[in-house]
Amino acid sequence: MTDAASLAVEEIVAGYGGVQVLDRVSVSARTGTITAVLGANGAGKTTLLRAISGFVRPRHGRVLVGGTDLARRHPEDIARAGVAHVPEGQGVITELTVEENLRVGALARRDRAGRAAGLNDAYQRFPMLAERRRRAAGTLSGGERQILVIARALMAAPRVLLLDEPSLGLAPRMVAQVMDLIRQLRDDAGLTVLLVEQNARSALGIADKGLVLNLGKVVAEDDAATLAADVGLRRHYLGF
Amino acid sequence: MQEFLEFTLGGIAIGMIYAAIALSLVLIWRGTRVLNYSQGGMAMFTTYVAWVVISHTGNYWLGFVLALASGLVLGAILERTVVRPTEGKSPLNSVIVTIGLLIFLEGLAGIIYGGQYRSFPVAFSLKGLKLGGVALGISTSDLFTAGAVLAAALALALVFRYTAVGLRLRATAFRPDVARLLGVRIGRVLTLGWALAGLFGALAGVLVTPTTFLYPNSMDSIFVLGFTAAVIGGLDSPVGAVTGGVLLGVVLSYAGGYLGSDLVLVYGLVVLALVLMVRPTGLFSAAAARRV
Secondary structure (H helix, E strand, O other): OOOOOOEEEEEEEEEEOOEEEEEEEEEEEOOOOEEEEEOOOOOOHHHHHHHHHOOOOOOEEEEEEOOEEOOOOOHHHHHHOOEEEEOOOOOOOOOOEHHHHHHHHOOOOOOHHHHHHHHHHHHHHOHHHHHOOOOEHHHOOHHHHHHHHHHHHHOOOOOEEEEEOOOOOOOHHHHHHHHHHHHHHHHHHOOEEEEEOOOHHHHHHHOOEEEEEEOOEEEEEEEHHHHHHOHHHHHHHHOO | OHHHHHHHHHHHHHHHHHHHHHHHHHHHHHHHOOOOOOHHHHHHHHHHHHHHHHHHHOOHHHHHHHHHHHHHHHHHHHHHHHHHHHOOOOHHHHHHHHHHHHHHHHHHHHHHHOOOOEOOOOOOOOOEEEEOOEEEEEEHHHHHHHHHHHHHHHHHHHHHHHOHHHHHHHHHHHOHHHHHHOOOOHHHHHHHHHHHHHHHHHHHHHHHHHHHOEOOOOOHHHHHHHHHHHHHHOOOOHHHHHHHHHHHHHHHHHHHHHHOHHHHHHHHHHHHHHHHHHOOOOOOOHHHHHHO
């Protein structure tokens, strides 16, 4: 099968300055799947996403998207290659309106028609954003902001979506909504999703596969259901 | 009353020059948090371009347009060559680099054109205008100055508000990290910001130089006042820059008119000190609101 949106991280070594955070981490995700990345604070989950999107330059290893190695390219070029990274919290540009935030997401797209269609799609999928299109993004609630940053990432028509703690700080009802949305994106749009979560139970609930990071190494990797059923793993690393 | 009218209108006219310099500083500050101390030197240099063209061809408008174009090019080249390497380093690096640029440009102008004062032509008459027998204290040339800066500022506002380029500029100014994540090539955006700043500086240069004469340091005091205007406006806000420029122009015009004109630059520094003491974020800065 053609696996145009597959993501393969091979033996990545990365860190900040002299501190190595990721120690030969590998991830393999097929097109149209959700992979949950779990682990405690400081395990290297966020650094893994930053290494894939180019904000941290890997010292070793490859990042293959649809078979092309993107490791060590600039973040803007990796974004243009179809990798959308939704960072944790604070991702909206509060000074711009909701619609302007969405339009920034489509700036890298070459086709004018696609940009307009993307905006329509976003408003259809998220009527809440359409109602607030002219408001400054800074006036949105935490849950609304999370919807906005995900909608904005979709504006670029990405192949791979990297989500960093999308449930952080959200009310339980909103968490369920966001998880539902991520599942829809996989099923409808065929996106390959890497989902970093503290909330392991919710993440494994929608994921196909999961992996657990501890101190920069992969300590477990399996089907989501198998991981969720592993009592020892849950007690040790996942906390539920 | 007659005096008051003259001082007010004259102050608005000169204030538009400060506004143009302030806008050029704001354009760079917003995108990069670099304060471009060489802005006055750049404007002086592009005014020499206009002076050379005008004295060779006798065509004011050709010189005017080429000065603006060379401002665009100079800004872009300087950003790509000398300023880019300071990015991500300590803010002190960019301060030293832009001050060094100022000294370099002024030295280079001295070597090429000499240090003597040159007169610089105006496009329109300097004769004072009257309305129903009342002297207004401004000339057609002042009207042109104010109109040119206003038109340029308005064009900039429209580009910011309604175009994809403007959206890139604003997104990069507010959140460069987020812009990069979304595939905006912020390197190009920063070059464009410097180019636009060069354009506004060049505009200020050709508009103010008829009143100051042209020499390698001719823009120094204008730069200080333009900087003051930018600080009054909050350094972050294009609207603030224009408002700050006009406010400063009017205040200094009153001070010069009623208190004596020898110390105008000193009054300007007093205004700067007062603003920094009372409201250091300026009157229009978004930073204050963001911190709340």
